Amino acid sequence: MKNIRNALGTIVVLVLSIIQVAEAKPKEKFALVIHGGAGTILKKNMTPKKEAAYRAKLEESLKAGYKILSSGGSALDAVEATIHVMEDSPLFNAGKGAVFTNAGTNELDAAIMNGADLKAGAVAGVKTVKNPITAARKVMEETWHVLLAGEGADKFAAEEGLEIVDPKYFYTERRWKAIQKMKKNEQKKYGTVGCVALDKDGNLAAGTSTGGMTNKRWGRVGDVPIIGAGTYANNETCAVSATGTGEYFIRAAVAHDISALMEYKRYSLIKASKKVIQKVGKLGGSGGVICIDAKGNIAMPFNTKGMYRGYIKSDGKAVTLIYKND
Numbered sequence: 001m002k003n004i005r006n007a008l009g010t011i012v013v014l015v016l017s018i019i020q021v022a023e024a025k026p027k028e029k030f031a032l033v034i035h036g037g038a039g040t041i042l043k044k045n046m047t048p049k050k051e052a053a054y055r056a057k058l059e060e061s062l063k064a065g066y067k068i069l070s071s072g073g074s075a076l077d078a079v080e081a082t083i084h085v086m087e088d089s090p091l092f093n094a095g096k097g098a099v100f101t102n103a104g105t106n107e108l109d110a111a112i113m114n115g116a117d118l119k120a121g122a123v124a125g126v127k128t129v130k131n132p133i134t135a136a137r138k139v140m141e142e143t144w145h146v147l148l149a150g151e152g153a154d155k156f157a158a159e160e161g162l163e164i165v166d167p168k169y170f171y172t173e174r175r176w177k178a179i180q181k182m183k184k185n186e187q188k189k190y191g192t193v194g195c196v197a198l199d200k201d202g203n204l205a206a207g208t209s210t211g212g213m214t215n216k217r218w219g220r221v222g223d224v225p226i227i228g229a230g231t232y233a234n235n236e237t238c239a240v241s242a243t244g245t246g247e248y249f250i251r252a253a254v255a256h257d258i259s260a261l262m263e264y265k266r267y268s269l270i271k272a273s274k275k276v277i278q279k280v281g282k283l284g285g286s287g288g289v290i291c292i293d294a295k296g297n298i299a300m301p302f303n304t305k306g307m308y309r310g311y312i313k314s315d316g317k318a319v320t321l322i323y324k325n326d
Contacts, residue, residue, distance in 0.1 A: 032066060036092045036309070053091060061085040061086050063312070065081060079133075082195040109132065113227060113231055113232060124225040147227075192209070195290075204292065210243075240255040241290050273301050296313065306324055
């Protein structure tokens with residue numbers, strides 16, 4: 001009898017273990033990818049202190065988004081919070097670190113898109129909004145428009161209670177010296193910050209923010225606030241944020257083209273994004289994209305010497321990359 005009881009006990013334990021395994025939920029998948037601009041970023045031109053500063057800010061940005069995603073927050077919230085960190089840093093060409101136009105002003109663009117319903121919002125040429133990415137989200141959620149520009153966008157942001165700053169807030173000595181140097185050589189320099197995310201509910205979102213192009217003229221607007229060019233998200237395919245010479249990204253409809261190749265030709269995320277960046281290169285443009293699909297796969301192709309970038313997945317490990325061979 002004792003042996004029978006022991007055998008029955010073992011069977012009960014095994015059955016309970018099988019039930020527990022069957023009832024266990026699959027591990028929740030979420031991830032977030034960022035970029036801080038692409039260009040001629042060479043290790044030989046980077047001091048250890050400067051590199052450490054960039055990596056620290058990239059990691060801070062990743063962790064801001066991870067905190068939201070890991071607690072069940074939305075991809076939209078994670079994208080906005082992540083971009084806030086980079087907009088508030090003078091290291092990147094967005095928000096506080098925005099470059100100067102040919103007229104010596106700072107004009108900022110931003111866009112955000114929700115992959116669940118294809119809703120999007122954007123602002124272009126704003127001069128007083130501290131965090132343009134939030135203004136873009138307000139356009140998406142509080143109006144039936146997609147893109148507001150110039151003084152109208154600044155006024156809208158103020159009416160919505162966003163933090164408004166004196167245009168002098170965007171002045172940094174580094175950017176001012178850059179515009180003086182470039183005016184002499186008639187050069188242009190670009191940069192952008194962006195984020196794409198997948199949340200626990202399987203929703204995708206993308207956001208991008210920029211100060212535009214150094215020495216830009218005549219109210220120039222690049223690809224960032226153009227939905228389908230520099231920013232795009234669709235739960236059926238992927239979320240994309242771009243950085244580079246915006247005119248080429250507009251002409252190639254980069255962000256949407258990646259999504260279209262996945263939807264209509266069934267390309268993988270990596271194959272689609274690489275093909276589109278190659279197309280940009282053939283047109284004469286330079287830059288890159290960050291992408292994430294509904295399965296949590298990520299891609300970060302670029303055709304420049306470097307791109308500030310990074311990602312974090314559900315394991316919580318933040319990975320930051322700068323150079324082409326990282």
